[in-house]
Amino acid sequence: MEYRFIERKELKQKPAPGAELGFGKVFTDYVAVVDYNPEQGWHDARIEPYGPMDITPGTMVFHYGQSSFEGLKAYYIDDHTINLFRPEKNFERMNNSNRRLCIPELDPKEFTDLIVEAIKIEKDWIPKEDGKSLYIRPLIIATDEGLGVHSSKTHRFICMFCPVASYYKDGVKPVKIYVEHEYKRACKGGTGFAKTAANYAQSLKSQEEAEEAGYAQVLWLDAIERKYIEEVGSMNIMFVIDGTVVTPELNGSILPGITRDSALQLLRAKGYKVEERKISIDELIEAAENGKLQECFGTGTAAVISPVGEILHNGKNYIINNGEMGPVAKDIYDTITMTQHGKIKDEYGWIRQINI
Ligand SMILES: *Cc1c(COP(=O)(O)O)cnc(C)c1O
Numbered sequence: 001m002e003y004r005f006i007e008r009k010e011l012k013q014k015p016a017p018g019a020e021l022g023f024g025k026v027f028t029d030y031v032a033v034v035d036y037n038p039e040q041g042w043h044d045a046r047i048e049p050y051g052p053m054d055i056t057p058g059t060m061v062f063h064y065g066q067s068s069f070e071g072l073k074a075y076y077i078d079d080h081t082i083n084l085f086r087p088e089k090n091f092e093r094m095n096n097s098n099r100r101l102c103i104p105e106l107d108p109k110e111f112t113d114l115i116v117e118a119i120k121i122e123k124d125w126i127p128k129e130d131g132k133s134l135y136i137r138p139l140i141i142a143t144d145e146g147l148g149v150h151s152s153k154t155h156r157f158i159c160m161f162c163p164v165a166s167y168y169k170d171g172v173k174p175v176k177i178y179v180e181h182e183y184k185r186a187c188k189g190g191t192g193f194a195k196t197a198a199n200y201a202q203s204l205k206s207q208e209e210a211e212e213a214g215y216a217q218v219l220w221l222d223a224i225e226r227k228y229i230e231e232v233g234s235m236n237i238m239f240v241i242d243g244t245v246v247t248p249e250l251n252g253s254i255l256p257g258i259t260r261d262s263a264l265q266l267l268r269a270k271g272y273k274v275e276e277r278k279i280s281i282d283e284l285i286e287a288a289e290n291g292k293l294q295e296c297f298g299t300g301t302a303a304v305i306s307p308v309g310e311i312l313h314n315g316k317n318y319i320i321n322n323g324e325m326g327p328v329a330k331d332i333y334d335t336i337t338m339t340q341h342g343k344i345k346d347e348y349g350w351i352r353q354i355n356i
Pocket residue numbers: 071195231233234235236255256257258259260299300301302
């Protein structure tokens with residue numbers, strides 16, 4: 001895609017090596033932006049300074065939440081190489097979200113190429129320390145000005161970049177979660193499978209209550225029968241029950257995670273028994289009570305694998321694998337992170353290497 005480069009007058013101060021980065025708190029110098037209107041389609045691509053934009057209070061996205069987003073990471077390999085992990089998958093998923101949200105689709109290859117150009121410009125922002133990376137956040141917002149409820153005709157794609165800390169700077173720490181019985185995340189026919197702001201807006205209350213109670217995340221159950229396990233916080237979930245890896249099947253209300261997909265592919269290739277199916281909370285609790293629940297872990301781009309050490313359900317705490325990361329989680333975590341960081345061969349063609 002042709003793009004304009006609008007240079008900053010002054011570059012921002014980069015964080016010192018070893019500085020606390022947190023997650024999504026530090027933004028780099030530039031964003032990649034592409035506008036959409038029905039006449040021109042996606043047009044006027046540019047890489048421009050990160051900063052305030054020409055958007056008025058009447059802009060539709062602020063009122064009705066018509067938007068989609070993505071999340072992926074770039075990894076420093078050496079001074080001439082940066083790795084991206086399955087970037088086209090993110091743009092294909094963005095198109096799935098867009099179809100649900102009446103946002104025009106985009107060309108995954110063209111948009112991947114555009115962010116590759118931006119990453120080349122921002123290469124000095126990619127942390128070199130082990131485990132750190134550059135988080136990439138593509139976002140699309142509805143930009144028509146007006147309060148009538150209908151789909152916006154114009155949209156803006158904005159991709160921003162944040163150097164981020166390793167999720168596990170003090171080693172992998174399994175988290176405590178509880179089964180959420182009051183709030184629901186999504187239901188079939190809704191937007192659960194789409195990566196969109198709306199799903200998050202309504203999950204904040206539950207997240208806040210979980211944190212207040214000393215839990216990291218909640219385990220979401222399906223909204224209709226209040227019975228089947230869906231996801232954990234903003235991650236997909238997997239269990240090892242009696243030697244078999246079980247994960248909820250994609251059903252329209254679960255977000256199809258790219259880490260989930262990668263983990264399933266690896267697990268099958270490594271010869272694990274894997275089942276994608278409905279799993280009820282009763283089945284899970286029964287497995288825990290019979291000593292058959294061997295592992296539980298979340299999968300997502302931010303943490304890759306997040307082991308769950310404890311689940312609270314109906315006032316009872318179930319400790320999983322003595323509150324430690326289990327061997328299946330560790331195997332998948334090691335294989336995915338070593339592939340991302342170029343430490344083992346990329347067996348599946350998952351890496352898009354950027355040469356600089
Ligand atoms: C992004 C996301 C995930 C994880 O997807 P990855 O592609 O693995 O990062 C899982 N659940 C929800 C609700 C999400 O938004």
